[in-house]
Amino acid sequence: MLPTSIPKFVMIMLFLQYLMQVSGMIISSVVAGSFGQFFAASICVMLLVVAFRGLSKEKASISSTIADFSVQKCTCFDERDRPVIYTNIAVMMRKVLHLPEDMLEEQVLDQFDILVRDELPEALTKQMGRYLIPMDRIFVITFLSHIPFAVDCIAALSEEGIEVRPVLLRNLGSITWAAAGSPSILLLGQWLSMQRVHL
Numbered sequence: 001m002l003p004t005s006i007p008k009f010v011m012i013m014l015f016l017q018y019l020m021q022v023s024g025m026i027i028s029s030v031v032a033g034s035f036g037q038f039f040a041a042s043i044c045v046m047l048l049v050v051a052f053r054g055l056s057k058e059k060a061s062i063s064s065t066i067a068d069f070s071v072q073k074c075t076c077f078d079e080r081d082r083p084v085i086y087t088n089i090a091v092m093m094r095k096v097l098h099l100p101e102d103m104l105e106e107q108v109l110d111q112f113d114i115l116v117r118d119e120l121p122e123a124l125t126k127q128m129g130r131y132l133i134p135m136d137r138i139f140v141i142t143f144l145s146h147i148p149f150a151v152d153c154i155a156a157l158s159e160e161g162i163e164v165r166p167v168l169l170r171n172l173g174s175i176t177w178a179a180a181g182s183p184s185i186l187l188l189g190q191w192l193s194m195q196r197v198h199l
Contacts, residue, residue, distance in 0.1 A: 010133065012051050013141050013186065020044040021149055045189050052193030055132050062124065069116050071109050131190050135183070142182040150175055 024040035071089065076082045090108040093099055097115070099108055133141075154168065 010137065010141060013048065013133070014144065016044045016047055016051075017141060017144075017146070017182065021146070041185060045185055048186065048189035049192045052132055052190050056190075056193045059128065059132065063121055066117060066120050066124070069120075070113050071116075131187065132193070133186070133190065135187075138183045138186045139179075142179075142186070146182065147175070 020040045020043075023043070027039055071086070076085065086105060086109060089112050090105045093108045093112050093115075094101060094103070097111065099111065
């Protein structure tokens with residue numbers, strides 16, 4: 001199910017952020033300019049889209065599963081529990097929806113199926129949100145990967161006796177990237193992965 005997959009994708013995102021930083025530094029040391037960071041970011045976005053694609057398909061399959069939901073097609077761990085479950089559902093539906101007490105259990109279960117198909121998709125969409133990974137978590141992920149790198153650079157350069165102010169200005173790019181650039185790339189990756197998800 002989707003909520004259990006999110007921690008796995010958060011770890012993948014953190015790893016790709018780290019990979020982007022390290023590979024960008026290596027490429028930048030060989031090739032002059034900012035080509036290294038751009039190249040590394042491009043590779044990481046492609047890998048993110050692949051990773052997000054599976055999550056998008058899983059999210060889309062939830063909707064199709066709910067559209068075909070029938071309590072009578074559900075599996076029970078112990079089939080002996082099925083009559084008890086059906087009775088409990090019937091009692092709940094009669095109380096909640098004020099269904100007639102003399103309504104057959106099968107009809108009440110059909111009403112339950114209709115209720116699940118009508119109400120659950122909207123409730124799940126509200127709960128899961130529009131994007132696969134919420135914005136606040138994206139900011140945490142990007143700050144966890146960029147800010148320690150910037151702090152490390154500031155500490156290393158200030159230890160070498162370089163004045164702190166130019167170092168801070170130099171690392172302003174990393175902080176800006178963490179606050180705007182990287183989250184934008186992660187949102188782009190999510191958006192791309194959700195396109196034509198049925199293919």
